[in-house]
Amino acid sequence: MACFLNCVRFDVTTTTTDKPTSKGYGVTCYSSWDDVETLTSNFSRLIGSGGYSSIYMARFSGSDKAALKVHVSSHRLYQVFRLELDILLRLQHPNIVKLLGYFDDSEETGALLLEYLPQGNLQEKLHSSSKQVLPWRNRTTIAYQLVQAIVHIHEECTPQIVHGDIKSSNVLLDKNFDCKLCDFGSAKVGFSSMVQPPTMSTRSRQVRMVGSPGYTDPHYLKTGIASKKMDMYGFGVVVLELVSGKEAFSAERGEMLVHIAASLIREVLDTSVDIEDDKMRQFLDPRLSRDSVDIDELKSMLSVAALCIGSPPSLRPSAVQVAETLVQTIPSLSFLGCGKGV
Numbered sequence: 001m002a003c004f005l006n007c008v009r010f011d012v013t014t015t016t017t018d019k020p021t022s023k024g025y026g027v028t029c030y031s032s033w034d035d036v037e038t039l040t041s042n043f044s045r046l047i048g049s050g051g052y053s054s055i056y057m058a059r060f061s062g063s064d065k066a067a068l069k070v071h072v073s074s075h076r077l078y079q080v081f082r083l084e085l086d087i088l089l090r091l092q093h094p095n096i097v098k099l100l101g102y103f104d105d106s107e108e109t110g111a112l113l114l115e116y117l118p119q120g121n122l123q124e125k126l127h128s129s130s131k132q133v134l135p136w137r138n139r140t141t142i143a144y145q146l147v148q149a150i151v152h153i154h155e156e157c158t159p160q161i162v163h164g165d166i167k168s169s170n171v172l173l174d175k176n177f178d179c180k181l182c183d184f185g186s187a188k189v190g191f192s193s194m195v196q197p198p199t200m201s202t203r204s205r206q207v208r209m210v211g212s213p214g215y216t217d218p219h220y221l222k223t224g225i226a227s228k229k230m231d232m233y234g235f236g237v238v239v240l241e242l243v244s245g246k247e248a249f250s251a252e253r254g255e256m257l258v259h260i261a262a263s264l265i266r267e268v269l270d271t272s273v274d275i276e277d278d279k280m281r282q283f284l285d286p287r288l289s290r291d292s293v294d295i296d297e298l299k300s301m302l303s304v305a306a307l308c309i310g311s312p313p314s315l316r317p318s319a320v321q322v323a324e325t326l327v328q329t330i331p332s333l334s335f336l337g338c339g340k341g342v
């Protein structure tokens with residue numbers, strides 16, 4: 001079976017033989033489904049699942065842990081796989097999940113072999129009932145690293161990339177709790193905005209536009225225009241989650257975090273009001289000890305979140321501006337490598 005790529009990076013080796021090949025630190029192309037079965041020991045351990053795929057534990061080069069993301073048996077899912085593959089082949093950044101290899105039958109089955117992130121996703125870390133609490137310092141570091149990943153796709157790649165689904169379950173954590181952005185299956189490439197064709201059927205419009213509850217930019221929902229600013233909106237919601245420990249959307253209460261935070265955010269943005277420390281602290285994740293959180297850092301995180309979810313989108317800051325603000329206002333971020341364990 002052959003591997004076809006529209007966009008082949010120099011360090012990818014493709015093969016039409018039965019043996020997978022790789023070169024240096026390059027990406028391996030697996031040409032047979034048997035290879036995929038071997039990598040995952042016959043799909044014996046499911047480690048995650050999403051709307052588009054299932055993720056299995058795999059062994060890379062016989063020993064290193066890896067994660068295999070499989071999209072099977074549907075042309076639509078195959079297209080999601082192709083998009084994600086093409087994008088990951090072009091990305092190399094310490095805060096973006098690394099592609100190790102892939103399988104592509106060029107019709108309806110594709111699989112991505114990714115570096116394994118042992119601490120799972122940020123959503124689970126923040127909202128599971130586990131006793132392990134993510135300390136404040138890790139939370140500010142994750143916000144900074146996530147925005148660095150966004151700077152990379154928005155400003156440093158040619159053509160530029162809009163992720164399109166920034167949310168805490170798409171933020172993975174390595175053993176040091178450093179962040180890696182994943183899931184480029186909703187990305188838009190090569191232009192900063194896109195209008196949905198007006199002729200699109202109601203059903204396909206729903207599939208494309210609903211997004212993830214609690215994270216989707218209302219401007220995008222209204223207009224169908226996707227832009228870098230929608231990524232900044234998703235980022236703002238993730239920062240609110242990091243600060244409050246609350247979910248972006250609570251299905252139980254039917255409540256969105258942006259609505260819970262609305263009055264506090266208005267005050268944070270109002271320069272004529274000197275917001276009380278206590279008011280900000282009330283919004284803080286109750287599992288964090290008050291003394292561990294510097295009030296100026298808390299205010300900085302809240303201000304960044306407030307600006308990112310603001311309206312109109314044109315007034316939202318860019319990822320570069322957010323990165324600069326965070327590093328100027330949170331001293332620990334000047335010493336990178338500070339995302340060490342919980």
Ligand SMILES: Nc1ncnc2c1ncn2[C@@H]1O[C@H](COP(=O)(O)OP(=O)(O)OP(=O)(O)O)[C@@H](O)[C@H]1O
Nearest residue numbers: 048049050051052053067114115116117121169183
């Ligand atoms: N490299 C990895 N290492 C460890 N766990 C992973 C890895 N990749 C994915 N996962 C787990 O699988 C989950 C789903 O992954 P991902 O978001 O890529 O799938 P998806 O089908 O695109 O999901 P979505 O419904 O968000 O579009 C993640 O939230 C995470 O828990």
